[in-house]
Amino acid sequence: MSKKLKLAIIGGGQFSASFIHLFQAHPLVAEVALVEPNEERGKITSAKFSIKDVFASLDELWNSDFDSVAIFTPRWTHAEIALAALKNNRHVYTAVPMGITIEEVTELVKVAKATKLTYFMAETSYYYPAVVYARKKFLNGDMGQFVYGEGEYLHDMSHGFFDAFAANGGDDWKASASFPPMLYSTHSTSTILSVTGSHAISVTCLGLKDSITDGIFDEDVSMWQNNQSNQIALFRNSDGGVMRIAELRRVGTAPLEPTVRMSIFGTEGSFEQQVGYASWSTKNSFDIVTDEINTWSDVENPYSLQKDFISPNKWDGGFARIHDRSALPSSFNGLSNGHGGSHQYMVHDFVMDAVGEKPAPMNIDDAARFTTPGIVAHQSAISGGVTMPIPYIF
Numbered sequence: 001m002s003k004k005l006k007l008a009i010i011g012g013g014q015f016s017a018s019f020i021h022l023f024q025a026h027p028l029v030a031e032v033a034l035v036e037p038n039e040e041r042g043k044i045t046s047a048k049f050s051i052k053d054v055f056a057s058l059d060e061l062w063n064s065d066f067d068s069v070a071i072f073t074p075r076w077t078h079a080e081i082a083l084a085a086l087k088n089n090r091h092v093y094t095a096v097p098m099g100i101t102i103e104e105v106t107e108l109v110k111v112a113k114a115t116k117l118t119y120f121m122a123e124t125s126y127y128y129p130a131v132v133y134a135r136k137k138f139l140n141g142d143m144g145q146f147v148y149g150e151g152e153y154l155h156d157m158s159h160g161f162f163d164a165f166a167a168n169g170g171d172d173w174k175a176s177a178s179f180p181p182m183l184y185s186t187h188s189t190s191t192i193l194s195v196t197g198s199h200a201i202s203v204t205c206l207g208l209k210d211s212i213t214d215g216i217f218d219e220d221v222s223m224w225q226n227n228q229s230n231q232i233a234l235f236r237n238s239d240g241g242v243m244r245i246a247e248l249r250r251v252g253t254a255p256l257e258p259t260v261r262m263s264i265f266g267t268e269g270s271f272e273q274q275v276g277y278a279s280w281s282t283k284n285s286f287d288i289v290t291d292e293i294n295t296w297s298d299v300e301n302p303y304s305l306q307k308d309f310i311s312p313n314k315w316d317g318g319f320a321r322i323h324d325r326s327a328l329p330s331s332f333n334g335l336s337n338g339h340g341g342s343h344q345y346m347v348h349d350f351v352m353d354a355v356g357e358k359p360a361p362m363n364i365d366d367a368a369r370f371t372t373p374g375i376v377a378h379q380s381a382i383s384g385g386v387t388m389p390i391p392y393i394f
């Protein structure tokens with residue numbers, strides 16, 4: 001029988017609240033603790049999930065017997081915390097992104113490989129039904145050779161970002177709300193790269209200087225001196241194909257449709273996704289496959305085991321038909337899911353890897369493969385679109 005994990009959630013803010021109950025319900029997790037420097041938030045979150053071990057600092061955690069961590073801290077802090085965790089002999093689950101500099105990614109790859117501990121970057125897009133569908137087609141050979149792919153994350157600042165940054169940034173919240181879009185591009189890059197298995201080798205990225213006068217993308221205020229709110233990049237990949245990624249933070253699109261979309265074209269077949277629509281075509285056939293990749297809130301879903309969970313919107317609901325739920329633990333039945341059906345898979349895949357039962361479908365190399373392109377793309381954008389080589393860190 002596998003050893004059970006003792007796992008500490010690092011960061012008791014908004015996002016971790018969608019995962020703590022899943023870690024607690026997993027049969028191979030013995031106990032869940034919380035690290036949260038904000039005392040009031042630590043009290044609220046630990047009470048909500050009946051967590052008895054609450055640490056005020058990482059040093060307290062390193063002195064405990066909790067052997068694994070799940071990082072849900074602000075996006076620019078992940079690499080430093082993950083490195084400290086690995087160096088303190090802890091398995092790491094982390095929200096995206098892996099890091100925001102080439103140096104951080106390089107060091108993480110080096111240390112994770114030296115320690116042989118689990119490092120799992122929880123990329124929700126990997127499990128999105130559209131991506132699962134396209135990956136199956138590609139791996140079956142139905143797509144032929146990769147020609148061109150589009151991955152995009154369209155998330156307007158007014159759709160939750162103002163509140164999320166304001167809740168934690170205090171009076172200075174605008175300084176961090178200007179996070180450069182391409183530094184948060186793994187949701188998009190992973191759509192194509194997780195299908196093809198290749199890596200990006202060069203990039204040209206164009207950024208749009210923000211024109212809205214709410215003081216967010218203001219280089220004098222921004223922690224990253226960033227004045228670009230929308231960035232669009234063109235990559236050459238190692239398989240010879242071309243990938244276009246759009247990271248838009250000022251854009252007039254609806255909030256409840258999939259904010260991450262992908263289309264991918266091969267020499268034999270192509271998958272195309274738009275709002276409320278998806279299709280699969282070959283040189284002599286065409287099928288609308290929207291129903292395959294819709295996630296269903298559980299009251300609507302005829303295949304659901306989660307009869308008592310009602311999702312606020314279809315996208316964040318239970319599962320899509322394309323999802324294979326057979327490997328998930330039965331203790332997850334009836335528990336919430338989210339982000340296109342990804343939450344339950346991410347928790348399960350990490351735990352199974354960390355206890356040595358089954359390698360996760362994404363490892364440290366995949367995390368680097370998905371993260372590095374955006375870091376270089378941002379450099380290209382602030383250099384006016386100069387084409388830059390992308391290091392392959394593995």
Ligand SMILES: NC(=O)c1ccc[n+]([C@@H]2O[C@H](COP(=O)([O-])OP(=O)(O)OC[C@H]3O[C@@H](n4cnc5c(N)ncnc54)[C@H](O)[C@@H]3O)[C@@H](O)[C@H]2O)c1
Binds near residue numbers: 071072077124168
């Ligand atoms: N689709 C996705 O993959 C997805 C979606 C939402 C959020 N996220 C990511 O999840 C992360 C968390 O997002 P959120 O909305 O919960 O943020 P949040 O700001 O609500 O919560 C972060 C928490 O981390 C705590 N914290 C900060 N520094 C810490 C430290 N050194 N040790 C312990 N705790 C610390 C803060 O006090 C805060 O409570 C972000 O990186 C975000 O980008 C990913």
